[in-house]
Amino acid sequence: MFEDQAAITCNFCGKPILAYSIEAALGTGLLEEAMVSTDSEEIAKAARRYGAAVPFMRSQDASGDYATTAEVLLEVLENYGEQGKTFDYMVCIYPKAPFVTAKKLAELKYEMMCSRQEVGGNQD
Secondary structure (H helix, E strand, O other), X not given: OOHHHHHHHOEEOXXXXXXXXXXXXXXXXXXXXXXXXXXXXXXXXXXXXXXXXXXXXXXXXXXXXXXXXXXXXXXXXXXXXXXXXXXXXXOOOXXXXXXXXXXXXXXXXXXXXHHHHHOOOOOO
C-alpha cells in the first residue's frame, strides 16, 4: 500500500479521513452521487462503506505519481460517457479534506449560480 493510500483510509476521529469528504458531498442533497476515483481496492471498499459510488477503477495512467487532477477528472468523464452518463457540473473534493462540509459545498453552489447570473449565464 502506498503511503498516501494509508493516509486516506487512516482513522481520523473515529472514521477514515475520506469519509468526511463523502459525507459532505452526500449531505448537500445537490449531487446525483458522490463518486470516488481510485486504483486501490482498500480505498474503494472504504468509499462504498460511506455511501460513495466506485463504478470503475482508475487506470494506471491516471494513477501514477505524475498524473494530474485534470487527467483523473477527464478519465472519470470519459468512463461515465461510455456508460451514457453526462453531467452539467462536476465537483472535485480531495479525499483528505475532513473540514469540507455540506454547508460549505452548498454555499459554493449558491456563489457559482450568482456568478453565472452576473455574467449573463442561464439560471438553474
